[in-house]
Each structure stands twice: as structure tokens, then as C-alpha cells.
Amino acid sequence: MSAHGTDEFPDPAPSPTTVDLDTDPDTDTGEMPGWKRNVAIFLTGQTVSLLGSMLVQFAVMWHLTIVTQSGSVLMLSIVFGMLPQAFMSIFGGVWADRHSRKLLIIGADSAIATITLALALLMLSGVDDLWLIYVALAVRSTFAGIQTPAVNAMVPQIVPASQLIRINGINQSIQSGMMLLAPVVAAAIYASFDIVAVFFVDVVTAVLGIGMLLLVTVPRLVRHDAATPGGAAPEKPSYFGDLAAGVRYIRGHGAVKWLMTVFATTMVLIGAPSYLTPLMVTRTFGDEVWKLTTNEVFWAAGMLAGGLAMAVVGTRVTNRVALIVGSTLAAGVFTVGLGLSGNMWVFFVLGLGVGTTFTLMSAPSMAILQETVEPEMQGRVFGFVGIVMTVAMPLSMVVFGPLADRYSVQVLLVVAGALLVAFVAAVLAAPSARRSLAAIARPAPTEPVSDAPVDA
Numbered sequence: 001m002s003a004h005g006t007d008e009f010p011d012p013a014p015s016p017t018t019v020d021l022d023t024d025p026d027t028d029t030g031e032m033p034g035w036k037r038n039v040a041i042f043l044t045g046q047t048v049s050l051l052g053s054m055l056v057q058f059a060v061m062w063h064l065t066i067v068t069q070s071g072s073v074l075m076l077s078i079v080f081g082m083l084p085q086a087f088m089s090i091f092g093g094v095w096a097d098r099h100s101r102k103l104l105i106i107g108a109d110s111a112i113a114t115i116t117l118a119l120a121l122l123m124l125s126g127v128d129d130l131w132l133i134y135v136a137l138a139v140r141s142t143f144a145g146i147q148t149p150a151v152n153a154m155v156p157q158i159v160p161a162s163q164l165i166r167i168n169g170i171n172q173s174i175q176s177g178m179m180l181l182a183p184v185v186a187a188a189i190y191a192s193f194d195i196v197a198v199f200f201v202d203v204v205t206a207v208l209g210i211g212m213l214l215l216v217t218v219p220r221l222v223r224h225d226a227a228t229p230g231g232a233a234p235e236k237p238s239y240f241g242d243l244a245a246g247v248r249y250i251r252g253h254g255a256v257k258w259l260m261t262v263f264a265t266t267m268v269l270i271g272a273p274s275y276l277t278p279l280m281v282t283r284t285f286g287d288e289v290w291k292l293t294t295n296e297v298f299w300a301a302g303m304l305a306g307g308l309a310m311a312v313v314g315t316r317v318t319n320r321v322a323l324i325v326g327s328t329l330a331a332g333v334f335t336v337g338l339g340l341s342g343n344m345w346v347f348f349v350l351g352l353g354v355g356t357t358f359t360l361m362s363a364p365s366m367a368i369l370q371e372t373v374e375p376e377m378q379g380r381v382f383g384f385v386g387i388v389m390t391v392a393m394p395l396s397m398v399v400f401g402p403l404a405d406r407y408s409v410q411v412l413l414v415v416a417g418a419l420l421v422a423f424v425a426a427v428l429a430a431p432s433a434r435r436s437l438a439a440i441a442r443p444a445p446t447e448p449v450s451d452a453p454v455d456a
Contacts, residue, residue, distance in 0.1 A: 038158045038216045039167060045212030046151070047174050049109060052205030054182035056116065056140075057081075059190050059198040060133065073130065078394070080137040086390040088145025093153075093383015094242045095146065097376055101154040102218045106210050108147035113206035115139040120199035148386045153378035156370040157219050165317060165367035169310020172359050176304035180297065246380030254436035255372060256381065259324075262427060263365050264388045266328055269420040270358055271393030273335050273413055274299065276400060277351060280409035285344040298348040302355025309356075310363040320364040321441040327360035328424050335417030339410040368440050 060081075064073050095104060119136040122128075159167045189198050250256055281295050317323055334353040341347040366385075373381045400412055427433045 034217065035158060035160060035163075038218075041212050042158060042216050043167075043171065043174065045209040045216075046171075047178070048205045048212070049209030050175065050178050051182060051185070052202035052209075053112075053140075054178050055186045055189065055198050055205075056202045058183050058186040059195050060137070062186075062190060063195045064130075064133070068130075076134060077137060080134045081141050082390055082394060084138050084141035085145040085148070086387050088142045089149060089383045089386035089390065090243065091383075092146035092386070093149040093246065093380040096150040096153045096379025096383070097242060097246075098379075100218075100220075101150040101157070101379070102213065102216065104150040105147050105154070106213055108143040108150070109206050109210050109213075111143045112140050112147075113203045113210075116199050116206075117203045120196045120203070123196050123199075145386060145390075149379050149382040152366065152370070152382040152385065153375075154218060156375070156378065158216065159370075161371050162315060164370050165320065165364050166311055166314030168363040168366045168370075169307050169312075169314045169359075171307070172363050173304055173307030173311055176300055176307050176355075176359070179300040180304070242380065246377065246384070249373075249377050250381060250384060253373075254432060255440045256369065258427065258433045258436045259365060259368060259440070260385065260388065262324065262328065262424075263362070263385070264392055265423050266331065266358070266361060266420065267388060267392035268396045269416045269423070270331060270335070270354065271396030273338060273351075273354060273416055274393070275397050276404055276409050276412060277338065277347075279404060280338075280413070281344075281347070283409065284342075285347070291344070294348060295351060298352040299355040302352035302357075303359045304355075305352070306356040306359025307363065309360065314363070314367075317364065319441045320368055321437045323364050324361050325424060325428070325437075327357040329421060331357040331361065332417045332420035332424065335420065336414050337417075339413030339415075339417065372440050 060077065064077055092104075115136050119132060122132060155167065155171075156164060186198060189201060250260065277295055277299070278292050281291050285291055331354050334350050334357065337350045338347060338354070341350060369381060369385065370378065400416065403412055427437075
């Protein structure tokens with residue numbers, strides 16, 4: 001991907017005022033005929049599937065808490081529910097570059113639905129040992145590590161480059177909306193029936209999501225591997241050759257390397273506030289449930305607001321790096337404010353600000369990676385992104401969690417925010433980082449997409 005000019009972080013352009021896929025005049029470019037239909041079906045199916053997954057996430061957490069009242073059990077559920085995804089993302093990213101991404105998503109969703117159905121039937125028959133839940137969580141997490149890189153890498157196959165930041169904003173809004181809706185729905189089902197009912201709902205949503213994905217037309221990925229001697233047909237590299245190539249690509253691609261570094265560091269330093277704010281609410285403002293709930297709602301509402309903002313202005317943002325840098329700095333400042341705040345409602349509003357700025361950083365970051373990384377490398381790159389997203393926030397708690405038992409949460413929030421601001425300043429002070437990030441600041445020129453073979 002070539003650089004779009006040499007100026008560093010110029011001012012962004014004005015923004016549009018609509019997110020309607022069917023009426024936005026800037027979307028009818030002829031780049032990908034039928035892309036609106038494909039994206040609408042894809043996002044709807046993924047939303048339905050995501051809702052089921054989040055219902056299971058909340059219901060399992062509550063079930064284990066009520067039945068065992070054990071912190072160790074909850075810790076093991078997090079380990080089994082997250083670490084397999086981080087490990088499998090390495091392999092899932094390579095598979096996403098070697099096989100049909102659409103079929104990988106369908107296969108992973110099918111496997112998750114199958115293990116969930118098996119667990120539901122076993123629990124119906126009276127078998128409810130903890131190890132069965134751990135196994136199910138590990139299997140679900142494993143296939144999520146296959147599914148997630150494939151989903152992120154497939155998006156630019158069905159979305160025009162000029163619309164990536166907008167569609168990522170819509171997707172972020174959906175995920176944030178699910179964070180508000182899923183706990184309510186999960187509580188209603190769990191309270192009215194039991195956890196088995198939640199499992200059955202997840203199976204149904206997975207089937208609906210798979211059915212909708214089957215209706216999406218996805219262009220076939222054509223790898224540009226080097227031809228063999230004598231002009232013979234290209235020979236696909238070995239699996240580990242692909243994996244090593246992905247590592248070399250990220251290490252040698254300055255823009256991708258720096259962007260992933262910013263993203264990973266932000267995840268680590270924002271992870272601590274997102275986990276520690278309930279503790280600060282309890283210690284400083286009181287342990288009433290409504291206060292803890294309000295704190296979570298403000299954070300989720302902030303992420304939803306950021307996603308909606310990207311859905312509205314995404315196509316008109318001409319300098320994505322300026323937005324990422326500004327949002328990251330604002331997140332650091334808001335985090336410092338969280339630690340200094342002595343008023344509960346100011347604290348909640350600052351949490352909303354952190355949630356908003358985090359989404360304003362992450363949506364354009366994903367769009368840049370989807371646009372900048374060559375199509376045949378995106379699975380591997382997003383495999384490593386998946387590792388960052390899965391490991392970074394728990395890692396932050398490994399560092400900040402024990403410290404919260406020795407120092408006040410206020411001090412830790414101030415330190416986390418100050419470190420984030422200092423990190424951004426250090427990145428901007430590095431000439432290589434400024435050059436690399438300036439090269440991807442502006443969207444790439446839109447090029448017509450020729451007819452291509454499609455997956456079945």
C-alpha cells in the first residue's frame with residue numbers, strides 16, 4: 001500500500017449525516033455490486049449469533065457464581081473461556097489465508113453450536129459436573145479462535161474500501177448494543193427457566209446466523225504466491241511457512257507494526273480501568289447494585305456512541321491516524337480524570353468518555369488494517385490481532401489487579417492514564433513511527449473491483 005502524501009496528520013474533512021446503507025449517496029460507487037445486501041445479511045446474521053454467545057457468557061458466569069460461590073471456579077472459567085482462543089488464533093489466522101473464510105466461519109459456528117447442544121442435553125439428563133462446563137467453554141473458545149480472524153479478514157472481501165471505517169463503526173455499535181441487551185435477556189431467560197434454556201437459545205441463534213451467512217456472496221481469495229521454476233503453477237507454501245511469513249510481514253511492515261503496537265498498548269492500559277472501576281465505585285461511592293449497574297451502562301453506552309459516530313462520519317474521515325491518536329490521548333486523559341474524580345456522576349460520565357474514545361480508536365484501526373494489509377495476509381494479521389484482543393485485558397489485570405489490593409484504585413487509574421498519554425507522546429516522538437503512520441493516515445484511492453470468482 002502506497003503512502004497517501006507526505007504530510008503528517010492533516011485536519012479531517014467534514015462528516016456526512018446518515019448511516020442508512022440504502023440512502024447514503026456516497027455508497028453507490030459501483031465498486032462491489034450488491035455489497036449492501038451482502039453486508040446487511042452478514043451483519044444481521046453475526047448480530048443474531050453474537051447475541052446467543054453473549055447470553056451463554058453471562059449465564060455461565062452467573063450459574064457458576066450462584067452454584068459454587070467460588071472465586072477459583074470463576075477464575076478457571078475465564079482461563080478455559082479465553083486462553084484457547086488466544087492460542088488458536090495463531091492457527092486460525094493461517095487457515096483464513098489458505099481456505100474459504102466463509103466456510104471457516106460456518107464450520108466454527110457449527111462446532112460451537114454442537115458442543116453447546118451436547119452440554120444442554122447432558123445437563124438435562126442430570127449430568128452437570130463442572131468439568132463438562134469447562135470442556136464446553138474451552139471448545140467454544142477454541143473455535144472462536146478460528147472464527148474471529150476469518151470474520152475480520154472476510155469483511156474487506158464484501159465491503160468496498162471506502163466504506164470499511166463506516167461498516168466497522170456499525171459493527172462496533174452492534175457489539176456495544178449487545179453488551180447492553182444481552183445481560184437483560186440472559187437474566188430473563190435464566191430466572192424464568194434455567195441455564196439449559198440459555199444453551200438452547202444459543203444453538204438456535206447459531207443456526208440462524210449460519211443460515212444467513214450461506215446467503216452472502218463472497219469473492220474467492222486468489223493468492224499471489226511465487227511461481228515455481230520453469231513457469232509452473234504457483235505452489236502453496238507450507239503451513240509453518242505461512243505462519244513465519246505472517247510474523248515477518250508484521251515485523252517488516254512499519255505501518256502495521258506501529259498500529260498494532262498502539263492498539264495493544266491501549267488495550268492493556270484501558271483494560272485496567274474497565275475492570276477496576278467497579279471496585280472504585282464500591283470503595284468510594286457505595287456498594288449498591290444500581291451504582292455498579294450504572295457504571296457498566298455508561299461504559300457500554302460510550303462504546304455504542306463511538307460506534308454510531310463512526311457509522312455516521314466514517315466515510316468522510318480523511319485522516320484516520322489523527323483520529324486514532326487524538327482518541328487515544330483523550331482516553332488517557334479521561335482515565336486520569338476517573339482517578340481524580342470525587343463525584344460519582346462525574347465519574348460515570350468520564351467512564352462514558354473512555355468507552356467512546358476507545359471505539360473511536362479501534363474502529364479506524366481495524367479499517368486501516370483491512371485496507372492496508374494484502375488480502376492473502378489478512379487472516380494471519382487478524383490472527384495476531386485476535387491474540388492481542390484476547391490476552392491484553394486479562395494481562396492488564398495480572399499487573400493492576402494485585403496492585404489494587406495494596407494501593408488505592410484512584411492512584412492506579414491515574415497511573416494507567418498517564419502511562420497511555422506518555423506512550424502516545426513517545427510514539428509521536430519516534431521518526432520511524434511518524435513516517436509509518438503518516439503513510440496510512442489517508443484512505444486509499446477507490447478502485448473499481450472487477451468481477452471475481454465467488455465461494456459457494
